[in-house]
Amino acid sequence: MTTSIRADRREFLRVSAIAGGGLLLGTYIESAGALEALAAAPGAPLAETALGNYISIAADGMVTIVAKNPEIGQGVKNMLPMLIAEELDVEWKNVRIVQGDLDTVKFQGQSAGGSTATPTNWLPMRRVGAAGRAMIVAAAAQTWNVPAGELTTAAGRVHHKASNRSVGYGDLLAKAATMTAPALESVPLKDPKDFTIIGKSTKGVDIPKIVTGKPLFGIDVSVPGMLYAVYHKCPVFAGKVASANLDDIKKIPGVKHAFVVQGTTPTQLAGLVSGVAIVADSWWTANSARKQLKVTWDEGATASQSSASYQAQAEAFSKGTPQRNLRKDGDADSAMSAAGVKMVKGGYFYPFISHAPLEPQNTTAHWKDGKLELWSPSQTPAGGRGLVSRSLGIPETDITLHLTRMGGGFGRRLYNEPMVEAAAIAKQVGAPVKLLWTREDDMHYDQYRAAGWHYFSGAVDASGKLVAWKNHFVGFGDGERFAPSAGMGAGEFPAGFIANYALDVSMIPTGVPTGALRAPGSNGIAFAVQSFIDELAEAAGKDPIQFRLDLLSNTPIAPPAPAAGQQPAPAGLDGARMRGVLEMVREKSGWANRSSLPKGTGMGVGFHYSHRGYFAEVVQATVRKDGEVQVDKVWVAGDIGSVIINPSNAENQAQGCVIDGLSEAFGQEITIQNGRAVQSNYNNHPMLRMNEAPPIEVHWVKSNNAPTGLGEPALPPVVPALTSAIYAATGKRVRTLPISKHDLSWR
Amino acid sequence: MKVSFRVNGKPASVDVAEDMPLLWILRDVLDLKGSKYGCGIGQCGACTVHVKGVATKSCQLPASKLAGADVTTIEGLSPDGSHALQKAWEEHDVPQCGYCQAGQIMAAAALLAKKPKPTDSDIDTAMNGNLCRCGTYLRIKAAIRSASGTTTTDAPSGGRSGQREEAHA
Known part of the structure; x- marks a missing residue:
């Protein structure tokens, strides 16, 4: 039995009985032919109509929920099913979770990025669960011949108080499958005070497998008859293979294939780039063969670029007229030259850095009978499938893509070069192939966090009020458009909070691939902007937190009307919400007592709004006389809405963001020499280790806003909070990252 | 080369290149995928196993030094995840x-x-x-x-030097 009714403009609910008396509930998205397919095959088994499902309930009451989004460690494999289970009103211990494959007919938004899963799924996933509950309640009402309004549910059972009857969901499935599905958009949702799962910690669903070493990750995929591949690319970005000693390589015992892959033209750095594929009976053999590989490269134009040349260009820009203005409110120049104001200038820099997720890039691919099957750790599986389709001329309908758990993402796996490389190799080889990059490949061919330069000037008046702010931002781009994730927007704070404000930009052309690293843009901009606010607070003679609270209390200025053909500036942050987290972190950190800290120990603060989240953080750091820095403690205050869906995971994410930000600030930098990345592994692109990890307190402001995401927004503030703490401890202002390049010794 | 050793209490015998690290023998020859590849240079520890009870980075232990070794991996830490x-x-x-x-x-x-x-x-x-x-x-x-069953003061014991890391840049 199959029922379907139109629920809203795009999404439909579908319900089916399944074998063994189970119930299957799914939504599907309106697409050409979907309704026709349904009309043509009413009652057909679900598998045959290829329509999706989120929930299946077995006769014993066990509930299986499909987690549609890719899991990179952000906890989405728990979070989305929690939303469904809550409204279905079942017990979490009776829920099993399975990972969905890529299916753009069944599911919307199967990606991991931008901290978007919570805000975009908060209502839709709850509605799926609520619709299931409504149909089970309707089935009970019909069975007992009582009004549905007299029935309640709890823990997977329906209750009728007046007659003292109750029944488990598993006993109602056959009838529930005959009920009319409710409209998703209007199905009643629980009052948050009645939540039993949302807001309660659930443990990561894959932990039992993780702690016993079961295969889970992309690198663990094993297919019968599988071969192993490495892919050797030019050390200069976008360089091409001219020739290679393939015949020598093919003679190495264990090597099955060696060939040149041409790559797509023009070169897409996030696509299929020219290289040499070596395929062998073990990965170790394939990778070892690279030692004997001799390639003549056509290095291309990027070989003339280096970090030093970028630095020289940025400095030249800083002394000249900016290429363009992105926003102008009032008249910053006049305000800075007015009598009685104190002017401050500061230039800030942050470098390229690598994502360096612990699981190196990989994909397993099998080309057979004109169809491609892929197993890939990808944050953007639909994008990856599209890239493979376009690059290799395989229709998307002939590509099956299985999502694997990922050993970290951080934005690296938004880009799908390993997927398209594995597909290209497998298509040529005709056997299942696992492509695995080495750590060095991973660090040498990243889509790096873009470096950036901010040349600030600002002024405070005699009362200590911030009256003018100018930022000449130098980033990477072609002069018209910024390189990927290398730009800065006209809505970026403090735009809108200062009457006389200007954001000017200039762009340096680059051949280095740039991309989104956790809290893209924000992870560098927050360091520069918040640090310069600290400099202005000092000039004003104000407490750094009070100076910020005053700034956030200004009446927001609407962005200027966009020029013809330009997008309007996005809405800026909500000053009241940011003041809320600043006030909380001030209280929790004991900020008022910081003057009693010993010499060499200081506190610093930073805040930042990104990905809909409000975060303020305080770092307490001690700098020894020889310059060694120890982070004593970090306090985090965040506002991501009215409820923290999974508190245990939320704390873990926020603490992880802090550790990540500290690692970036202390020691990470990718330098470019002759168009190549210099750093290669964790020994020269370091992360914090256990003995360096400080205690981190996490506190939440529960504001009256729908919940939003948490993978990213807790990261940016910790970087300026750390450098400001170092300033408070030593009087040394860190204006360029990483910190490791500075001598912080003091007397 | 042929080499025999013990993994998780059972004898194992493999025929591999003498420079092939234990990590890849475990993962790709013996199909024990729990030990992970992260860096290949002994920096990350994702490949840690026990050799005679000592924590060892399996990416740094070649087949040529493996004869007779008694290796325990995450799969053999306990029979049922009960450690x-x-x-x-x-x-x-x-x-x-x-x-x-x-x-x-x-x-x-x-x-x-x-x-x-x-x-x-x-x-x-x-x-x-x-x-x-x-x-x-x-x-x-x-x-x-x-x-x-222990408790602690929760303070970090180490620091990060302002100068010590400079060598890499």
Whole structure:
């Protein structure tokens, strides 16, 4: 039995009985032919109509929920099913979770990025669960011949108080499958005070497998008859293979294939780039063969670029007229030259850095009978499938893509070069192939966090009020458009909070691939902007937190009307919400007592709004006389809405963001020499280790806003909070990252 | 070369290149995927196993030095995931992505076998070779304490030098 009714403009609910008396509930998205397919095959088994499902309930009451989004460690494999289970009103211990494959007919938004899963799924996933509950309640009402309004549910059972009857969901499935599905958009949702799962910690669903070493990750995929591949690319970005000693390589015992892959033209750095594929009976053999590989490269134009040349260009820009203005409110120049104001200038820099997720890039691919099957750790599986389709001329309908758990993402796996490389190799080889990059490949061919330069000037008046702010931002781009994730927007704070404000930009052309690293843009901009606010607070003679609270209390200025053909500036942050987290972190950190800290120990603060989240953080750091820095403690205050869906995971994410930000600030930098990345592994692109990890307190402001995401927004503030703490401890202002390049010794 | 050793209490015999590290023998020859590849140079610890009870980075141990070794991997730490550390990892909801955690648990298990009541400094020393890219160090430490029935002051013992790292740049 199959029922379907139109629920809203795009999404439909579908319900089916399944074998063994189970119930299957799914939504599907309106697409050409979907309704026709349904009309043509009413009652057909679900598998045959290829329509999706989120929930299946077995006769014993066990509930299986499909987690549609890719899991990179952000906890989405728990979070989305929690939303469904809550409204279905079942017990979490009776829920099993399975990972969905890529299916753009069944599911919307199967990606991991931008901290978007919570805000975009908060209502839709709850509605799926609520619709299931409504149909089970309707089935009970019909069975007992009582009004549905007299029935309640709890823990997977329906209750009728007046007659003292109750029944488990598993006993109602056959009838529930005959009920009319409710409209998703209007199905009643629980009052948050009645939540039993949302807001309660659930443990990561894959932990039992993780702690016993079961295969889970992309690198663990094993297919019968599988071969192993490495892919050797030019050390200069976008360089091409001219020739290679393939015949020598093919003679190495264990090597099955060696060939040149041409790559797509023009070169897409996030696509299929020219290289040499070596395929062998073990990965170790394939990778070892690279030692004997001799390639003549056509290095291309990027070989003339280096970090030093970028630095020289940025400095030249800083002394000249900016290429363009992105926003102008009032008249910053006049305000800075007015009598009685104190002017401050500061230039800030942050470098390229690598994502360096612990699981190196990989994909397993099998080309057979004109169809491609892929197993890939990808944050953007639909994008990856599209890239493979376009690059290799395989229709998307002939590509099956299985999502694997990922050993970290951080934005690296938004880009799908390993997927398209594995597909290209497998298509040529005709056997299942696992492509695995080495750590060095991973660090040498990243889509790096873009470096950036901010040349600030600002002024405070005699009362200590911030009256003018100018930022000449130098980033990477072609002069018209910024390189990927290398730009800065006209809505970026403090735009809108200062009457006389200007954001000017200039762009340096680059051949280095740039991309989104956790809290893209924000992870560098927050360091520069918040640090310069600290400099202005000092000039004003104000407490750094009070100076910020005053700034956030200004009446927001609407962005200027966009020029013809330009997008309007996005809405800026909500000053009241940011003041809320600043006030909380001030209280929790004991900020008022910081003057009693010993010499060499200081506190610093930073805040930042990104990905809909409000975060303020305080770092307490001690700098020894020889310059060694120890982070004593970090306090985090965040506002991501009215409820923290999974508190245990939320704390873990926020603490992880802090550790990540500290690692970036202390020691990470990718330098470019002759168009190549210099750093290669964790020994020269370091992360914090256990003995360096400080205690981190996490506190939440529960504001009256729908919940939003948490993978990213807790990261940016910790970087300026750390450098400001170092300033408070030593009087040394860190204006360029990483910190490791500075001598912080003091007397 | 042919080499025989023991893995998780059972004899293993493989015929591989003499420079092939134990990590790849485990993963690709013996199909034990729990030990992970992260760096290949002994920096991250994701490949940590026990050799005669000592925490060892399996990416640094070639087949040529493996004869007769007694190796325990995460798959052999307990028959059913019941080691005190495995239970503590779940109790403290430690992992984010989970990729490093098998190596973390093996490093911690070697520590507790030698020193059942470790100090903070013992934990830092034993665990400092294991990176967690997600930054779950606080929970890893809490889980080790919990499994060993110890408590701590919660303060970091090390610092990061302003100058020491300069060499890399």
